[in-house]
Amino acid sequence: xxxxxxxxxxxxxxLVGALAIFAVPVGTGPxxxxxxxxxxxxxxxxxxxLVAGGTALAAGPIxxxxxxxxxxxxxxxxxxxxxxxxxxxxxYSLGYIRHDVAHGLLTPARxxxxxxxxxxxxxxxxxxxxxxxxxxxxxxIEATTLGSAFLVGxxxxxxxxxxxWKYVIICTVGVAFGLxxxxxxxxxxxxxxxxxxxxxxxxxxxxxxxxxxxxLAKLAFVFVLIGFGTKAGIFPMHAWLPDAHSEAxxxxxxxxxxxxxxxxxxVIIRYYAIxxxxxxxxxxxxxxxxxxxxxxxxxxxLFFVQQDLKRKLAYSSVEHxxxxxxGLGFGGPLxxxxxxxxxxxxxxxxxxxxxxxxxxxxxxxxxxxxxxxxLLRVAPVSGVLMMAGALALAGFPPxxxxxxxxxxxxxxxxxxxxxxxxxxxxxxxxTVAGFVQIVSGSVLGKAPESVRKGDVGVAALAPxxxxxxxVLAFGFAVPGPVTTLVGRAAELVERGxxxxxxxxxxxxxxxxxxxxxxxxx
Amino acid sequence: xxxxxxxxxxxxxxxxxxxxxxxxxxxxNSAVFxxxxxxxxxxxxxxLAGVTGSHELYTWSATALVTKVILVPVIMARVFxxxxxxxxxxxxxxxxxxSVILAAVVVVLCFVVVSGVNLxxxxxxxxxxxxxxxxxxxxxxxIVTQRNILKQVFGYCLMENGSHLTLALLAAxxxxxxxxxxxxxxxxxxVVMAVxxxxxxxxLATLDADQLTTLKG
Numbered sequence: 001x002x003x004x005x006x007x008x009x010x011x012x013x014x015l016v017g018a019l020a021i022f023a024v025p026v027g028t029g030p031x032x033x034x035x036x037x038x039x040x041x042x043x044x045x046x047x048x049x050l051v052a053g054g055t056a057l058a059a060g061p062i063x064x065x066x067x068x069x070x071x072x073x074x075x076x077x078x079x080x081x082x083x084x085x086x087x088x089x090x091x092y093s094l095g096y097i098r099h100d101v102a103h104g105l106l107t108p109a110r111x112x113x114x115x116x117x118x119x120x121x122x123x124x125x126x127x128x129x130x131x132x133x134x135x136x137x138x139x140x141i142e143a144t145t146l147g148s149a150f151l152v153g154x155x156x157x158x159x160x161x162x163x164x165w166k167y168v169i170i171c172t173v174g175v176a177f178g179l180x181x182x183x184x185x186x187x188x189x190x191x192x193x194x195x196x197x198x199x200x201x202x203x204x205x206x207x208x209x210x211x212x213x214x215x216l217a218k219l220a221f222v223f224v225l226i227g228f229g230t231k232a233g234i235f236p237m238h239a240w241l242p243d244a245h246s247e248a249x250x251x252x253x254x255x256x257x258x259x260x261x262x263x264x265x266x267v268i269i270r271y272y273a274i275x276x277x278x279x280x281x282x283x284x285x286x287x288x289x290x291x292x293x294x295x296x297x298x299x300x301x302l303f304f305v306q307q308d309l310k311r312k313l314a315y316s317s318v319e320h321x322x323x324x325x326x327g328l329g330f331g332g333p334l335x336x337x338x339x340x341x342x343x344x345x346x347x348x349x350x351x352x353x354x355x356x357x358x359x360x361x362x363x364x365x366x367x368x369x370x371x372x373x374x375l376l377r378v379a380p381v382s383g384v385l386m387m388a389g390a391l392a393l394a395g396f397p398p399x400x401x402x403x404x405x406x407x408x409x410x411x412x413x414x415x416x417x418x419x420x421x422x423x424x425x426x427x428x429x430x431t432v433a434g435f436v437q438i439v440s441g442s443v444l445g446k447a448p449e450s451v452r453k454g455d456v457g458v459a460a461l462a463p464x465x466x467x468x469x470x471v472l473a474f475g476f477a478v479p480g481p482v483t484t485l486v487g488r489a490a491e492l493v494e495r496g497x498x499x500x501x502x503x504x505x506x507x508x509x510x511x512x513x514x515x516x517x518x519x520x521x
Numbered sequence: 522x523x524x525x526x527x528x529x530x531x532x533x534x535x536x537x538x539x540x541x542x543x544x545x546x547x548x549x550n551s552a553v554f555x556x557x558x559x560x561x562x563x564x565x566x567x568x569l570a571g572v573t574g575s576h577e578l579y580t581w582s583a584t585a586l587v588t589k590v591i592l593v594p595v596i597m598a599r600v601f602x603x604x605x606x607x608x609x610x611x612x613x614x615x616x617x618x619x620s621v622i623l624a625a626v627v628v629v630l631c632f633v634v635v636s637g638v639n640l641x642x643x644x645x646x647x648x649x650x651x652x653x654x655x656x657x658x659x660x661x662x663x664i665v666t667q668r669n670i671l672k673q674v675f676g677y678c679l680m681e682n683g684s685h686l687t688l689a690l691l692a693a694x695x696x697x698x699x700x701x702x703x704x705x706x707x708x709x710x711x712v713v714m715a716v717x718x719x720x721x722x723x724x725l726a727t728l729d730a731d732q733l734t735t736l737k738g
Contacts (some may be wrong), residue, residue, distance in 0.1 A: 133699065135695060135703070136699065138703075139699075139702035139703060143706060143709075146706070146709045146710055146713050149713050150713070150716075159736055161717065161720055161724055161725065162735050162736055164717055165670065165717055165718075165733060166733070168713060168717060169677070169714075172677055173661065173680065176680050176681065176684055179688075179703075180657070180684060180687065183687055183688050183691055183692050187691035187692055188640070190692070190694060191640060197694055197695075197696070200696065213639060213640075215637075215639070216638070216639075216640070242736075
């Protein structure tokens with residue numbers, strides 16, 4: 001493990017950006033200074049996230065602040081997500097928020113608050129995924145709620161305040177359970193380790209997990225799964241999610257669904273690695289499979305019946321989180337690798353669709369699927385992007401979600417969970433029907449006369465085109481560095497501290513899953 | 522051993538104060554009771570520090586005194602004192618008597634659960650540990666049984682005090698910075714909730730959680 005200043009730079013960028021934005025005086029219109037600071041901050045996050053990923057890949061894990069911060073392959077994947085999706089939704093915000101200010105939905109003061117909290121939110125998420133200190137990990141996840149609560153309620157309307165309140169109460173209460181899990185794990189570790197204070201570090205815990213008291217380790221995992229699972233939107237703790245996702249400004253919805261849920265999952269995955277070593281894989285896998293299957297099952301039907309576009313997308317997120325849990329629960333390098341890749345793929349596709357829902361709001365001023373008709377005629381580029389995004393999320397090839405869903409199901413069959421896999425696949429057909437509804441009704445169909453034709457500006461479309469390109473690229477062939485990171489991270493989770501120094505490079509993408517399995521043996 | 526008796530005895534007092542927080546009629550009074558409860562918590566930390574000789578715990582009691590006995594109650598008393606919803610009434614879903622019985626059941630259950638824990642650190646302070654866990658669930662019960670959203674904030678604070686005590690009992694050797702992080706989160710959580718509560722009161726003219734029903738399905 002090498003020590004580096006990189007984690008500091010990564011964290012200080014958005015934090016300084018947020019503070020600088022808060023310090024800018026409010027004028028009569030949307031401030032250009034605020035927007036320039038915002039763009040500088042998100043660009044720095046993107047660049048440093050990619051450098052961090054590259055360094056972790058080339059030189060091995062990086063640590064800083066007395067090992068409290070850690071960038072290993074697992075962290076690098078999620079840092080990359082924050083960087084890429086944070087940057088693209090940040091860019092998309094520019095046009096979207098200006099539109100909201102122009103139409104009187106937001107005041108110039110709120111315009112500034114939006115960008116300040118946006119960058120603060122990025123900082124808290126980066127802190128969560130770079131944390132090696134388990135209590136700091138908890139502190140960071142709690143901070144993500146506090147940092148994003150105002151973003152959810154920023155419109156100050158009846159419904160958005162209600163959503164923000166539910167979000168804060170449910171998530172702080174949920175995450176409080178996570179603190180119990182954290183404290184139990186620390187107390188468990190400090191009893192058995194030669195250096196009791198070492199039990200605060202994930203790396204130490206996972207390396208010595210076999211010494212832990214199995215009963216307490218199980219109890220801690222249950223607390224962690226309930227606690228951080230609330231934040232990850234796992235059924236039945238998902239109650240805040242559809243409200244917050246639908247009421248937040250669209251770029252924030254994209255960030256919540258694409259990145260925040262994954263940050264909470266990241267913490268669960270860290271504890272999953274400890275628990276596998278402490279009590280064996282059966283216990284945590286059973287819990288993950290049960291919750292994963294329930295999430296897929298319940299969310300797919302709730303998804304189908306929604307009439308509000310953004311609520312629909314929110315339930316789709318619960319479903320995909322369920323799929324990721326299934327992949328983790330099937331276990332093995334293939335299952336865990338599939339889950340990690342699915343986390344990445346879902347982020348890109350869902351961010352694309354939430355930005356698309358933003359375009360719909362700009363054009364129609366409504367999220368009601370009964371009102372939104374004929375997007376393709378009204379705004380052709382937005383229409384094509386929405387259609388492709390919907391097909392991607394429904395799991396059609398050649399898009400990226402298909403690849404990782406296919407891998408999850410393969411892992412399920414490989415692990416002997418035939419009926420569970422078949423049942424989950426069957427439930428996905430309900431989702432396909434729901435997405436067909438969006439495409440046939442809202443993207444195609446006859447546009448209402450009252451809606452003025454003409455697409456939204458290039459500023460809003462460009463980030464979506466990049467997201468679309470990522471969705472396609474990851475569908476055809478996952479880039480080599482990502483493949484390697486996913487392979488190494490899966491190895492790390494499955495084998496804990498005993499991960500080989502140079503694990504085999506696993507090839508995902510269009511190669512057959514059989515080859516993946518063979519390569520990882 | 523008397524030090525541990527003191528820790529366990531003082532912890533019992535926490536349950537009494539938290540019942541006062543839950544059953545108080547006005548949020549302002551709840552804030553006062555919450556401050557007194559946090560003072561008891563500080564005493565528990567001091568007693569624990571005296572017995573275990575843990576240097577960190579002295580710092581913890583100092584930070585808890587500043588944040589929980591002074592800062593948070595003052596914020597809540599100032600903000601909540603201005604907000605009122607006459608239509609809401611007491612906002613209780615269950616009567617105070619039932620609350621007390623429920624609390625007793627929770628405490629008994631937590632004693633049963635904690636008796637099964639095998640941790641050397643926890644051996645002498647098992648009653649306090651059971652109470653810290655019970656305290657956490659009492660806070661949760663407060664959130665569920667109170668319709669007044671300001672009371673729900675107190676519920677969160679009770680949960681937080683419970684987990685803080687668990688932390689002190691089981692993880693007193695954790696680095697001080699960790700505790701600072703948790704305390705900062707707790708303060709910001711209360712500030713965020715207070716701001717949102719004020720906005721809800723201004724926009725919706727109610728403090729009743731049952732009125733927050735625009736979003737469904």
